[in-house]
Amino acid sequence: MSEPRGKATAGPRHRRRWTALTVGIPLALTAAMTTTYGTGLGVFGEGAQQTASAATNTGSAISATTAAATAAAPAWAADTADGFASVNSLGQNGTYGGRGGQTVTVKTLPDLEKYATAEEPYVIVVAAAITMNPVGKEIKVKSDKTIVGQGTSGQIVGGGFFLGTGVHNVIIRNLTIRDSYQGVWNDKDHDFDAVQMDGAHHVWIDHNDLRHMADGLIHVRKDSTNVTVSWNRFSDNNKTFGIGWTENLVTDITIHHNWFRETEQRNPSTDNAAHAHLYNNYLQDDPGTTIKSSYGNYSRGSTKMVLENSYFQGMNNPVTKDATAAIVQRGNTFSGTSGRNESGGTAFDPKSFYAYTLDRTADVPALLTAGTGPRTTIGTATTSSTKAAAATLTVAKDGSGQFATVQAAVDAVPANNPSRVVISVKPGTYREMVKVPANKPHVTIQGAGASRKDTVIVFNNAAGTAKPGGGTYGTSGSATVAVEADDFQARNLTINNDFDEARNQSLSGHQAVALRTAADQVLLDGIIVDGDQDTLLLDTAAKDRLGRVYVTNSYVSGNVDFVFGRATAVIDQSVITLKKRWDGTSAGYITAPSTTADRKGILINRSVVNGDVSAGSFFLGRNWHAGGDATLRPQTTVRNSTLSAAVKSTPWSDMGGFSWKNDRFAEYKNTGPGSGAATSDRPQLTDSQATGQEVADWLGTWNPTA
16 A cells, blocks of 8 residues: 655563463563564474475385375365364464374274374374274374374274373374273273373364273363364263363363263363363253263363353253352253253453354254264364365475466366365475465465475565556555455465565555455465565455455564555464664554444454564554545554554554544553553553454454364
């Protein structure tokens, strides 16, 4: 966008989400306040993902004679967890399992144990019923693993998995784990669980059938945290799902869309959990059966539990709590239940940790009886429907891929493609302009390197750059990458516009966009977007069209209006880096929203604003009434973020003759030297107002997933 002529441009153990300074960003980042893009290991957990070639180089190559066959990674191997398993903490950026490692298919116990206990990341596809020997054996899984059943054939019989202290980033999916039962219902002698974790973190257990074990189906113990349990079927068991075994308030757990049937107790029992979010679960105790429920959801000790839109059918004591515990109930249904049904105390707002979408409670029984447990093919965690496997197109500069340029791969995507196409781009610098047209939805462009810095798409057009056919590109046309297709994703790469202002001072129009989006449901996860003026244009396809964008775990850098447009956009848990102008001066604006009156604009949430620039030299934003349109109501909210001293004490500015005070600009509970108290020139949201300006309010019914 144009800068107006004559307008001065100077001018405890783990995190708790609203704690000052941390705000969801790793402590090392907030302490250093660096302007670089992380360390060798990566600020947001880079380095945890290794490519198959990297794994081979470290000695994990699989011989041709092994019983475990290598395989191309299935599309769902790139899925990532939702809920608390998606929250960044303890140095881990969400939960993605063995993504980036080799994919192996196993049919025997020695092969399963070999790869599950390896130090390298693996996607392990279980393609047969594997019997544990001895009975009750629990394989000690190491970090960075995805263990997933092939269709409905992957079964673990007579044992399970153990995740010990410090084990992290593990996905267990699409398996049947069954039959270690030793004939004693209230067994005190055999600790044979389907999945047990003691001090693990970032674990996702999804779409499994768990039943008939000697002890628990799932036990989350001893300060394990950042766990999500979703779309599982629990049945034919006594002590089903226990959480706790600790005096510490550490465990954060999400339990959603699970079907409990013919289970007696611990459905689940949650002891001393810091945050337990249970929603859209189905607890069923049919009359006339031999197994009788003793209780359903139990909040024990000092647990804080939020229980939403779950369906309880025939359960005894469906919801119980200790006097010291809290349960907040919303939207639950109780049919034919009896005994204790309790709530009370204050808990927490799950939306302050992650976005999620509730299904209607009335739909839960049918939805879960059809959708839980192993699937023939598996999609993401947030839907029970079977999705078509994503096609993968490979781009490599060295000729080892199907295409040498990213645009060639985009061109190969069929028009109006009905399902996701992943364009996997091998490490390298790709100097090209890329456009994803509106008739090619469901495209993911994903860097295949270990770091987002390994794969770079870059070009150097500016608004005033001459086009080959005459005229100039204009601001929107200058974009290195332009996205006009809905349901687009970019992951693990850098998008850059390296237009050199110093060498092009005679050029009229220095706006140089790195990434332009003009679509709905755009997910930008783990990327770098780098430029100077007008770096990131978040637009919509038309003024009356909704365009939602979610940016997470990413870096955005620039100096003038470098996050701008009329989209409904969230920048969450990211780093916004302020850069000096071409002449070495420090002055600029972060945001320039041009929001329509009936939409939400730009939300910066739980992020860090920093940069090697002068103190008090940058505005948080100014109001862009594009084309002089007085009907617009530009909006930027910056909340729960850490602001460096570069931010002005009066952080908002007028633009184009319109007063920012007539539009929508506010802050809420920011910290750092650039934050400030409420004044007429620095409006702050009240606690009540802030409840309506959260990530879920921006995204609505859309829950961004892989």
